[in-house]
Amino acid sequence: SQKIEQNSEALNIQEGKTATLTCNYTNYSPAYLQWYRQDPGRGPVFLLLIRENEKEKRKERLKVTFDTTLKQSLFHITASQPADSATYLCALGNNNDMRFGAGTRLTVKP
Amino acid sequence: EAEVAQSPRYKITEKSQAVAFWCDPISGHATLYWYRQILGQGPELLVQFQDESVVDDSQLPKDRFSAERLKGVDSTLKIQPAELGDSAMYLCASSSDPAIQYFGAGTRLSVL
Numbered sequence: 001s002q003k004i005e006q007n008s009e010a011l012n013i014q015e016g017k018t019a020t021l022t023c024n025y026t027n028y029s030p031a032y033l034q035w036y037r038q039d040p041g042r043g044p045v046f047l048l049l050i051r052e053n054e055k056e057k058r059k060e061r062l063k064v065t066f067d068t069t070l071k072q073s074l075f076h077i078t079a080s081q082p083a084d085s086a087t088y089l090c091a092l093g094n095n096n097d098m099r100f101g102a103g104t105r106l107t108v109k110p
Numbered sequence: 111e112a113e114v115a116q117s118p119r120y121k122i123t124e125k126s127q128a129v130a131f132w133c134d135p136i137s138g139h140a141t142l143y144w145y146r147q148i149l150g151q152g153p154e155l156l157v158q159f160q161d162e163s164v165v166d167d168s169q170l171p172k173d174r175f176s177a178e179r180l181k182g183v184d185s186t187l188k189i190q191p192a193e194l195g196d197s198a199m200y201l202c203a204s205s206s207d208p209a210i211q212y213f214g215a216g217t218r219l220s221v222l
Contacts, residue, residue, distance in 0.1 A: 004152075009150075031209075032209045034209065034210070036213075041199075041215075041216075041218065042215055042216065043114075043116075043201050043203075043213030043214050043215050043216045044153065044201075044213045045213070046210055046211065046212065046213075049209050049210055051209075089152055089153075091152075093208065093209055095208070096158065096165060096166065096208055097166075098155070098208070098211070099152075100152030100153050100154070101152050102150065102151050102152050103151075103152060
């Protein structure tokens with residue numbers, strides 16, 4: 001069956017460091033992969049989209065990589081700030097089908 | 111900036127009662143989704159509309175859940191009767207490109 005795994009439930013890092021979150025998947029061939037941010041009690045907010053023929057995407061302090069051979073995406077936040085503390089969800093999509101991982105809760109300590 | 115509107119934000123009900131959630135998507139978005147998110151898990155699709163037509167409701171518990179989008183704009187999700195296991199966040203999203211979905215703030219349902 002299809003599976004999406006995000007590296008850990010929680011990740012704690014120091015302000016200014018780079019946060020790296022992992023999304024691994026099995027038994028699925030996504031046409032695209034997305035990363036969302038979710039704050040407690042709120043809906044997910046779209047951050048970045050990367051398609052299967054792209055290796056890397058950047059947006060300000062965010063960078064996402066997509067390796068369809070390893071079936072893995074890495075999401076990086078450089079120069080992290082306490083305001084980056086949230087849960088980050090990866091989602092894989094193909095045509096009209098989209099599936100979410102359980103998320104990784106990131107805490108950036110000042 | 112346009113947003114997906116959902117109401118109510120919170121709903122507390124007793125089991126066996128009926129509840130309804132409302133969603134108004136971003137103007138012009140033909141596709142509307144209802145998701146259920148249990149605490150600590152990712153959102154799971156319940157139903158997807160393209161305009162007023164249901165595209166996918168394979169995960170919707172049809173014995174108690176119903177959804178409609180009569181005029182292809184706003185949508186209502188209903189649960190009757192509510193069960194304890196229905197306690198969750200109910201999220202609505204809309205899109206003009208299936209690769210990018212815009213979510214509302216959600217309705218937090220507590221069934222007592």
